[in-house]
Amino acid sequence: MEYGFKRNFTCLGRWRRGWCASAKKSILSNHALNPLVPTLFLLVLVIYGLGDKLRNFVLGIFVPQYHYPYAVALSLAQVLISILFLNLLHVLGLVPLKPYSRSLGERVLVPSICSSTHAVLSMWAKAGSSYAGLFPLMLPLLPMVTMGFSFSQKLSSSPSMEISVLMSILGGTSFVITASQGLPSVELLEYMYAPLDLILHSLSLTWLAKVSEAERHHSPDAQASIFDIYYTQLVNQSWVLGLLWLLHPHSPWQVLTHSSWQSLLFHGYLHAILLLGMALNFLVGMSALCVSPLAAALLHSARQVVQPFLQLM
Secondary structure, three states, X not given: OHHHHHHHHHHHHHHHHOHHHHHHHHHHHOOOOOOHHHHHHHHHHHHHHHHHHHHHHHHHHHXXXXXXXXXXXXXXXXXXXXXXXXXXXXXXXXXXXXXXXXXXXXXXXXXXXXXXXXXXXXXXXXXXXXXXXXXXXXXXXXXXXXXXXXXXXXXXXXXXXXXXXXXXXXXXXXXXXXXXXXXXXXXXXXXXHHHHHHHHHHHHXXXXXXXXXXXXXXXXXXXXXXXHHHHHHHHHHHXXXXXXXXXXXXXXXHHHHOOXXXXXXXXXXXXXXXXXXXXXXXXXXXXXXXXXHHHHHHHHHHHHHHHHHHHHO
């Protein structure tokens, strides 16, 4: 009986590890479901856009009201909540997770560092007034830069030439329209941080997809699932952000003592920011691992790409 339970559990784990790839193949091969793919993708885009807009709105209230511009601390807390949530799903038997692997951790070290830096820079921009400047202006270029990294890494999920040209035209036109409308006062640091944030985000999405493609060539028993890869990246990020927090001028003691822990409204705003950020990052990460880096980049930047065209109508 014990052997049968272990065998069933192993088969269940293998089935879940290949769920993403098999679901993707079955949807694409089923002609009846093909018309629903654009609708589903549009639905995900709308949900992500609304969630991102809500998170930015709450963050815009939370930071000035409670004087809480601690980007590193917020980024670390968001990663820790993501790790806790994945472990909870694993305990409930909903998500298969292997123990942290050092070899896999080394392979996702580069995207972990890039994602950590991107998280801090993005949070810094949203926590201040900088998110009305160069950061949203650069977002329409994210798909273009991601496609460039995808071609340089020779990913099998690289887009066709027609799609590449189309996305380049859309992103470039959106960038030009937004830039021609003028920008508010731009801080000097934005000229360095905004392009760096764009490059690091693109590189992290591409490298994550590269690791996922490499894992698919392994045997089923030695293969890491998409959840294992994402979880390992989160663990690496927690170490990187934790070290950065210790070295940052905003020390842990300063962040903890300047927080309004006695206010229920403070907890409500804080949890809304962290939970929304966790969900949005999960959608982007799963898009890069399951579909392609370009799909993840489009998901993250679609609102900024389309918005200038809607304003012209």
